[in-house]
Structures are given as C-alpha cells and as structure tokens.
Amino acid sequence: MKNESIGIVKTKYHSLSDDLILESGEKLKNTQIAYETYGKLNKEKSNAILVCHALSGDAHVAGWYEGDKKPGWWDIIIGPGKCLDTDKYFIICSNVIGGCKGSTGPASINHDTKKPYGLDFPIITMKDMVNAQKKLVNSMGIKQLFAVIGGSMGGMQVLQWCVSYPEMVRSAIPIATTAYSSPQQIAFNEVGRRAIISDSNWNNGAYYESKFPDSGLALARMIAHITYLSNESMYQKFGRRLQDKEDYGFNFETDFEVDFEVESYLHYQGNSFTKRFDANSYLYISKAIDYFDLAGEGSLAETFYGLKIKFLVISVDSDWLYPPSQSKDIVIGLNANDIDVRYCEIKSSYGHDAFLIEAGQLNYLIAGFLADTLVKDVMSREFAKIKEKSSIENAAETMLHEKVTHLPVISNEKRLVGIVTAWDISKSVARNYTELDEIMTKDVIVVSPEDPIELAARKMKKYSISSLPVVDENEEVIGIVTTDHISTLMTGN
C-alpha cells in the first residue's frame, strides 16, 4: 500500500448558512464552497489536514475524476504511503471563494440580479478565503487541524490561518510563499490584470453571455507562467530549439505563428488556461495576493507573537518569484517569538513550480515533520475517569455511560492511583470482589505528554493494552491516548 493514489474522488459542496462578512465590510450571500476530502476523520477529529491551493488551483488536489487522464494537482504528496498519508490523515481541500472551480466567485449567479456577478462581486482577501474555509472545517466538527499546508498563494492562506485562528492550527507548512507581496510580485500581477482588462471582449467583466476575453487571459497566464519557471529549467526544456522549423521564419504572421519552441509552449499554456479558468476570477484572486501583507504597519515578529504552532517553512532555491529570502523573513519573524520552526530549501532547477514537482524532497521533508508527533499532540484531554474509593458499580456505570473499557482511577490530588478495565469488572463479578481497590491494576503503564507518539504505540503493543493514561511531571493525569489515536496516525507506516 505504498505510494498509491487514492483512486476515484468526487467534489462535494457546502453551503454557508449565514452571509460571509468580508474584510472590505461587504457581505457575500449564499456562499457555496466546493471541496474534496480523502481518508477518514478519526473519532477525536484530530487527524484533519487542510490543503490550500494556489492562484489557479482548485479543490481537486488528489485522486482521479472518473475518466480523467491526470490526477489532482498535488497527487504526488497525497495518498496511501505518501507524506499526506490518507491511511493516517483526513485530507480536506476547498476551492477559494472568488475562484471559478465550484466555490462562489465572480462567475457565480448573483441571487439579487439572477445574472453572473462580474465586477459586482465584492473584493475578497486572503483573510476572507480563510474565513470561508474555517466555516467549512467547523461544519465537520473539527476543532483543530492537525496541519495546514499549501504552496504559493496556498502558503499565504496557511500563514493567514495561523494568524486568524491560531488555536485551530496544530502545525503549519507554508511552501514557496511569502508573508507579504513584494512590489515585483504586484507588478507581475498588475500586467496580467492589464492584459485581461485590455481585451475588448472583457467588457468591464460582463462577458458571460458573449465572447470571453480569452486573448487577454491567455496573455496573463503566459506572463505568469514565465515567472513560475527558472531560467535554467527553461533552458533545459526548450533551449533555442525552433518549433516545426529548420530556420528562422523571417516573417511576422498575425496569428499564433512562432519561431521558437518556448513561444509555442507558452501559447499552449495560455490557450489551455482559458478553457479552465475565468478571467474575472484571475483579477480577483491576483488582487487578493497583492493585498496580502501580514506585516502591515508593524513587523512579522509582532504578527506572529504568541503562536503555539509548529512550523515547517519550505522554499525552492531556484524560485525567483517567491525567493527563499521571503521564506526566511517568515522564519525570522517566528524565531523572534521562539516559535518551533524548521526551515528547508528544496534544491531544484524547476523554479517556483518545483513545489508541484519535487515529489521526493517534499515527501521526505513533510513526512519527517509530521511524524515528529508527541503524545500531547494527539491525546484526548477530556476523558472518562473515576475517583479513588468509588464503588465497582459506579465504575461499571461510568464505563457504560462513557462507552469506554478503561477508566483511570484518580486520587483527590488528581494523581493516578490505578486503572480499572471492563475485564476487571467482570473478574469482580466472578470472584465477588466489592472494592475497586481490589480489582484495579495499580502498576499502571503510562506515558508522558512529551513522549513521541511512537513510544506510546510501542508500549500499547508490548503490553497488549488499548489505552494509556498521559501523566505529567506532577503525576497528574492530563489525558488519555488510545490505539484509536495511534492507528489513524501510524497505520500507513
């Protein structure tokens, strides 16, 4: 079951029950969110990983649609045995609002006018995208995400999650991204927007019942595509090879006649993009990227103050669009607050796109980071327990009521004095014991909250027990970890 695909998947839809209040002050009504999930949410709902997509991405991050020739856009890291292991984790990915892949965006019907929004769609920001995602996550009853991960604009959402909802994020993996858009990034976005707006078919965004601004959108994509590749990778891929020619054309054709392979490739990329993306969405999403700035008037160190999240920050050495220096700025801001952060630079000639390509390095880095899980990260902090000197009947009733087979026995000082199991209860019936003290196990196997989860797993296996009390340095019981917790995390390995 190593490195397999999750197979056929389907997109689901969630409608927000309330209006979404946007950062601009406007309200988005009847918001729909397209999303996909893979793997199984565990009983404690502690194994959910949210994947955030980039500018032109969508909810279809992994697996296959029936009949498709290509899997989801990040299939290389999602599936059984991959770093986002669907045997351990419950993966969620949703299309951003403002997008055009199933979530409400400028191409959606405005219920007030019964026509597509076009430019009547309100401006949305990274914070708004994350707020919509949070409502989706909450609708699943998930209180904390095991991880939030994303590259490029997806990484911006990861960072925004950490700032907007720090208590809901256990660990964060921003990749090939930045905490603020630089003037060069804004400049490239603006020329892309200008290409769209200059297309006479754009018609102030009201083109849905007429010709689409395909030429402008294709040009915007061509410009952007150059920034996703490195100089070196373009050389490796195209060199100066001519396209279906022995020699230079020495003439200007009006349509899409080109001399070089690289030109032909860009045209292909531009044209195929128009078949899968909405020009207005491009305007709105690129604007959200421009507006993104977690430092604002202050500094990243101030913004990240007080976060208790574990970070893995990844950059790509040949990425000149979101260069390593911007990832390092994130790390510096985290370090200033003594936040647990690991930084890695992927070695690749692919440029920005490496985050979608370099399967080996990504799987290695992310799996290592996620596996670095402590008992406290997955234990249940609320658990059934029973007081010392309670009756056996009382213990039996509690087990029945709480639907558990193991009950820690706690002193008045909250210390662990023993554990009583359903098997102990049945033993008491057979042997006529009446005191809890007579049947409970006093030499209890425990783990510390700081132990690696692997140690808990090994202890449970060795002693054939399905539940371990988690005891802190004061010998107080602060939680319980079960084979259920472990199995959802470990079975892939």
Next chain:
Amino acid sequence: MKNESIGIVKTKYHSLSDDLILESGEKLKNTQIAYETYGKLNKEKSNAILVCHALSGDAHVAGWYEGDKKPGWWDIIIGPGKCLDTDKYFIICSNVIGGCKGSTGPASINHDTKKPYGLDFPIITMKDMVNAQKKLVNSMGIKQLFAVIGGSMGGMQVLQWCVSYPEMVRSAIPIATTAYSSPQQIAFNEVGRRAIISDSNWNNGAYYESKFPDSGLALARMIAHITYLSNESMYQKFGRRLQDKEDYGFNFETDFEVDFEVESYLHYQGNSFTKRFDANSYLYISKAIDYFDLAGEGSLAETFYGLKIKFLVISVDSDWLYPPSQSKDIVIGLNANDIDVRYCEIKSSYGHDAFLIEAGQLNYLIAGFLADTLVKDVMSREFAKIKEKSSIENAAETMLHEKVTHLPVISNEKRLVGIVTAWDISKSVARNYTELDEIMTKDVIVVSPEDPIELAARKMKKYSISSLPVVDENEEVIGIVTTDHISTLMTGN
C-alpha cells in the same frame, strides 16, 4: 573641463547609396540612418568610438537637444572628462534600422507604395543592424574603430561587430548582454509582442493612419520594465506604498485606477513609452534580439576564433534579465582563444538598468580599459620615409609631397639609421651641406610598439619633438607615432 556635458547636439542623417542586402535575403531600399557624433575625428581617423543602443534607445546618446529637460540616454559616460571623453575620442551613435528614431523602420515610407511599411518591412537581424552601421562608419573614412561599446541589445551589436568585421574593431565593450538570447528572454519578448498584436488597434501593423495600438505597446513596455529592475530596487523604490490612498481600494475600476505605487509607476512608464516608440518597431527589434545567437550550431569558442580584439566584458550582479552567467559565457568563449579579455561585475541593486545608471563604476572601468593603450594601437603603420644615402633634395621633395616635417632614414635592411627634419633641411641650405648623412640626427629617440602610449607622450614632451619612429625588436621601423595621435587620446587627462 572635467565631467561636463558636450552641450547642445543635433541628429544627422546618412542615406545609403546602395540597397542594403539583409540576412533574410531581402533588400532594404533607400535606407536612411540617423546618427549623432561628438568630439573630433583625428587626422588618422583612429579615435572613433561607436556606441550601440538598446531596444528602445536612439542615436541621441549624449548632450542636449535645444530646450530639452534631459540629456541623451548615456550622457553619464560621454563628454569631456568622462570615460568616453569627447576631448580624446570621436563618438558615433546611430539609430538601428528597424527602429523609429530617424533610421528606416516599419513606420518609414515604403517608396514603392508611398505608405508606411508596416508589416511589409522586412525582418531585420543584429547582423543587418551592424551592416548598416558599417556603411555609416565607412562613409566617414574610418578604417578601424578605436572601440565599439553598448549595453543590452547594444552589447549584442558590439559582439556582432567583432564577428562580422573583426579587422575594424580595436577593442570591444559589451555590457549587461549575451551572445545568444535564452528561452526566458525570448519568452518575455514574445509576451510583449503578443500584447501589441492582441490590441485591436494594431490592425496587422497597418495602423499609421488610424488609432495606434497604444494599450498593447504600453503593456509590452510594462512587462519589459519589470525585467529591467531588480526585486531589491523595486522594494527600495516602492515598497508596498499605496498610490494616493490611505487604504486598499477594495474595488476594480476599469481604467488605470491602481492600489500601489509600483502599479502607478508601471502605467506611467507604459503610457509615456507609447509617445516615443512605434509598436511595429517593437515587434521587429525584439524579434532581432530573439534571433541573435552567436553560438549557432557550434560554440562561442569557434565563433570567436582568431579575433585580435581587446575585450572588456561587464555584467551587473543584480541583473536577472541578462545575468552575469551569460557574460561569463562570452568570457569563456574568448578565453578559449587566448583573446585579451577583462571581465568586471558591477555591484548594484538596480538590476539590468544599472548599465544606464551606475556612472561611477562604468566610468572607472571603461576609462581604465581604454587608457590601457599601447603605441602599436595608435601608431600609423603607413608613413613617409627615405632611404639611406638619398640626396637632401630628395628628402625635401618627399617632405613636401607627404606633408610631413619628419622623415625616418632607413637602411636597406629596413633598420633605422637616423631621422631628418624640415629644420635639418633648412640648416643644410644655411651651411651648404649636400649629404643627408651630414644633417640627419643619428641618435634617434624611438619607442617600441609594446610601450604604453603614455611613455611615447612623455618622450615627445621631454625632447620637444612631434614624431617618434616605432622600432620593433629587430630594429626595423614599423610605424610612426605623432603628437597628433597622442593629443587626441591624452588631452582630456
């Protein structure tokens, strides 16, 4: 007289007498070349420096047009006391063919149709541009250029000169350039062209009597402008500052409304470009850049084989459009042939544009390189001389005929045996000498061809003489160097 401007200048025009045969095989008729010259061409015509301009440049490289607010585009390095010192050198700069600043290009009138060429203009290449320049240079009677210098596309012309007319180039200074366009460079050019072609006003290039494709040309310039700046310099210049706003606009305006200063700046650059440049010229010149490839099917080392030219190759550390690696490729190709080459990397945060800005480093590097002049570089190889045992009358006649005041006296073995001057002749008349041997100076002051020109200057000054024979290791006279040579080279210092 240090670091001054050359003052008011005017553009001149040269019409080629013959058709220009282009690399494509087509002919360009009635070719006109706009050019400017500054400084004075010396008698030997050995002090001419040709400056080649970049994509959007023109012949107006230095000095001021009457009433203008800004000088020519490279005034920082041209003028009295600057590295291209107009007190020493004769500076020539011409607009490339295919351009729109006075030389024949797609906006020129096609004499066959009496209308602007538009797309009927033939495709031109770097080689064609250089061929046109050569005809201009030849028309001035210049046999060898003291130096050819240029940045960006100007640097490509410099390299093309070295390959096309090696015997006409004494030294070459290609700056922030490449010997071949890379796929990334082609890609950026292609998106620029696509922006123009996509403008509905472009009308297949036949827009001269109607609306111009300003929107497309402005967009092409905006895209290109991003590539001329470094990420760092954009940050220094704009940061994330908003344009005339306290907060994000949170709306899409249709025209040129923008949020950030960097957007406003790009729009300004794009719009003002449309007032000074022709869209079709942009297509043609950018295509010439794409086609440029001195390596071709072989290698740069093969291309540069046999060159006797001195090179100063300059790159800019923050230039990501024409990165130092491409300059180093030039150097490697030259080194493979043991060609005299000096390589320098300008330290600057300005990116590609640094070659137009970093006055201090450019002046220092170029002045040092040009001053490194040997006697053999400037001496006249053809000079009047007289055989040993000639008569005094014979010497007098030769002086009169050759218009010289100094005549080296040469043995049959071509060795220098003395020198006779006009003053010696007049002395012979006064004292009734009849033999050359009696009046000539036998203890002749000479220089070696490998001596620095400064040494020749010092000797002439010390002995108050205006001409020195140049004698090689076999004591043969191989040339003559005069104060005229020196003065045009040295007086600026």
